[in-house]
Amino acid sequence: MIQNEKISVYLVEDYHLIRKSIKLMVNKAEDIDIIGDFETAEEFLETFEKRQSDVVIMDLGLPGMNGLCATKILKDKYPSTKIIILTSHEQTDEVVAALACGANAYCLKDIEADEIQNIIRSIYKGVMWIHPKVSEATRQSAPKPISTDFDNLYSRLSDDTNLTEREYEVLKKIVDGKTNTEIAHDMCISTHTAKAHVGNILSKLSVSDRVEAAVKAVRAKIVD
Numbered sequence: 001m002i003q004n005e006k007i008s009v010y011l012v013e014d015y016h017l018i019r020k021s022i023k024l025m026v027n028k029a030e031d032i033d034i035i036g037d038f039e040t041a042e043e044f045l046e047t048f049e050k051r052q053s054d055v056v057i058m059d060l061g062l063p064g065m066n067g068l069c070a071t072k073i074l075k076d077k078y079p080s081t082k083i084i085i086l087t088s089h090e091q092t093d094e095v096v097a098a099l100a101c102g103a104n105a106y107c108l109k110d111i112e113a114d115e116i117q118n119i120i121r122s123i124y125k126g127v128m129w130i131h132p133k134v135s136e137a138t139r140q141s142a143p144k145p146i147s148t149d150f151d152n153l154y155s156r157l158s159d160d161t162n163l164t165e166r167e168y169e170v171l172k173k174i175v176d177g178k179t180n181t182e183i184a185h186d187m188c189i190s191t192h193t194a195k196a197h198v199g200n201i202l203s204k205l206s207v208s209d210r211v212e213a214a215v216k217a218v219r220a221k222i223v224d
Helices: 016-026 041-050 067-077 092-100 113-124 132-140 165-175 180-187 191-205 210-219
Strands: 007-012 032-038 055-058 082-087 105-108
Touching: 007 016, 007 041, 007 113, 016 032, 016 113, 032 041, 032 113, 041 055, 041 067, 055 067, 055 113, 067 082, 067 092, 082 113, 092 105, 092 132, 105 113, 105 132, 165 180, 165 191, 165 210, 180 191, 191 210
Parallel strands: 007 032, 007 055, 055 082, 082 105
Antiparallel strands: none
């Protein structure tokens, strides 16, 4: 943001009254400006391609594409964009997933006007923010390291398959019986990319099909 210019913000929220309330809270600040608001992620992403903002306030429970998928798509293409998840969802899995997809802040909708303004300013400067109600649960859900060696904190020391972390995710879904289309939807990737991951996994596991891959993954304890 150039000096004397406002922090530009897009708001994605499907409920009209909530959207109106957030706009009123945010626009009270002289240094912040909501330049657009949307009911759906699809409409928002289409607009963002034409004109970017500094910050995005994103709800999770949106019609059509949900806010988690939209966050991942946006951060993959525009990693410098700051995203605030503003939601009523307090489930730990959703908090962790949102942060893993690149969200810079996770807020619940009971925050005050000055608080959301300060959060926007903070994440614009590079600070991460998590609502106190969900921060402890998030800490408790963090994976336990399998080693205290800094070079091997989470390494699968007994696994020589050379699968990438992304391929491990896909392999878990193969074990769960997911199709390429379902994997693509769950991971917010294209079906072509999902198919490519599956092909790489079959090659690295030296198996000929998905069933063999699933059986080997379970027997060899490659996935949990």
